[in-house]
Amino acid sequence: MQTMPAHAAHHDDREIETLEEFDAAVAARGSLAGFRVQAVDLTDRTRELLGTDTAGAVFLGCPMREEAAAKIRGDGALVFPPVPGLPFDPYRGLVYSPEELFASLPDGYEATPDARAYAWFQRTKADGDIYASMLRAVHDDSVSDALDELLSGARVVGVMGGHAMARGSQAYAGAARLGRELARAGFTVATGGGPGAMEAANLGAYAAPFDDGMLDDAVLLLAKAPSFVPSVTDWARTAFEVRDRWPRGGTSVGIPTWFYGHEPPNPFASHIAKYFANATREDGLLARCNAGVVFLPGAAGTVQEIFDNATPNYYESRGEPTPMVLVNRAHWTEKLPTWPLLQSLAEGRSMQARIALVDRIEEAPEALKRLGG
Structure with missing residues (x-):
């Protein structure tokens, strides 16, 4: 691993x-x-x-x-010099840890550095202040530099999917098993760092060093707070209960954004590269998935990620196309018929041999391997 x-x-x-x-x-x-x-x-x-x-x-x-x-x-x-009064360090040299972003969680999520950074972003993003926008840009560039250093030499597989996937659901458990299998196969799992499918994949990577029963027990414990709505505090505290019960879990990466500040980062990603600019975050997340991406069922955000990933594969602007595996045939051919369009784009190009559609989440790792991940 x-x-x-x-x-x-x-x-x-x-x-x-x-x-x-x-x-x-x-x-x-x-x-x-x-x-x-x-x-x-x-x-x-x-x-x-x-x-x-x-x-x-x-x-x-x-x-x-x-x-x-x-x-x-x-x-x-x-x-x-350091900038006084900021809830974040624009010059930071390392990516975040869950403990850093969720410090002060016992006092409620609103007291955490993560929530305070979002509140600062909300206050400053629309006022046109060049100083605030410069601080955000310096911060995001520092995070990108730290992320590049962290992932140097790693084989990174992205797992994308919707934030609405509830803890305790079969889909959540399946996404967690996927993350565990990818981590055990030697990949670094990278997600958008938020709740739902993203959290499940990071949880699976966290569970990789433990026996198989640990993940089942963890999913059961997390089901006490199935969503970050209505209480991020309860949702996050339950995650830290799991981490406290099973300390020193496996590593993975989460790449979330304060642009979607209503979605908190999940505490199972050991390394969190959080951005103010969502465009920088989206492009950077997919660009670093050098061993492929698995797309679980999602909505607009996941559809956007599929085609953000397909575009450099189509033009080969980042070199050889990387594998893309879409999971759930009915979702991607009927509910949101993304797969036919992806097939049409790929036809006759080298990326045609690097895309796959599978029915079940359990088939994704084998499909990734088959496509050269």
Whole structure:
């Protein structure tokens, strides 16, 4: 089973994103000239900063004492100070964890950093303030950089599907088994990071290291709060009950957005790359699914994702087409007849050999393998 470190080692050698990396660079090189230091608290590293060459370095959102800041500016370094009063760090060097986004959940979801970031977004997105839009853009670019580092070398399979799939339903349990099987096969499972089918697939990946009975028990426990409506707080608390009962589960990725702020991120994705700009998030999610995508039944959002994925496969703009597996024949040929259009687009092109329609969710992993995932 593939695992992902909390912080991948594949980033630019000049980037420093943790205090440990800062200390190691100072000890090994005696210089930070030309480095990029990102969202590291340097309040207790004044002596090191005063005694180290920082010419040409850039410090992004690093708390530090004023004497240190004055010295490194004198060296010719650029210092972008932390932005006070924000519920998020625009310069962050790592993707989010569930614990970080859901901190303060005992006080209710409204008290969490996730809910406070959404509230800030709602206040600022329509006021035309260039400063707020710049902060959102810097944040999203930082998250993309962190996600690229995290997934470097991973074989990523996306699982897409609707947010309305209820905990406790057969469909939810099936999506969870799919996520578990993909994770056990060595894939990194990536979803839109929200509730419903997305949560189920992340849950399945979380369950991968445990015996098979664990997933059945977890699904039963989660059914106490089948939806994030009417209470996100109860929905999230139930998820953390599962995590507390079975700690140290498997890894996966969730890529949600504050654009759909009424949908909270699910706590079963070990790594959460959350964006303000939904367009950046959508394109980035599908672009990183280098081993294929499984599309479970969904509505407008899932239809959009199918054709967002089909377009680069059609034009081969990202290289060789990646596998696309649609699950539930009746849904994709009758209720929302997406499959016939996808077939027509693929006809005579190399992507024709990379698309499949299956009836049952249990058939998806084999179809993915057959298509070259």
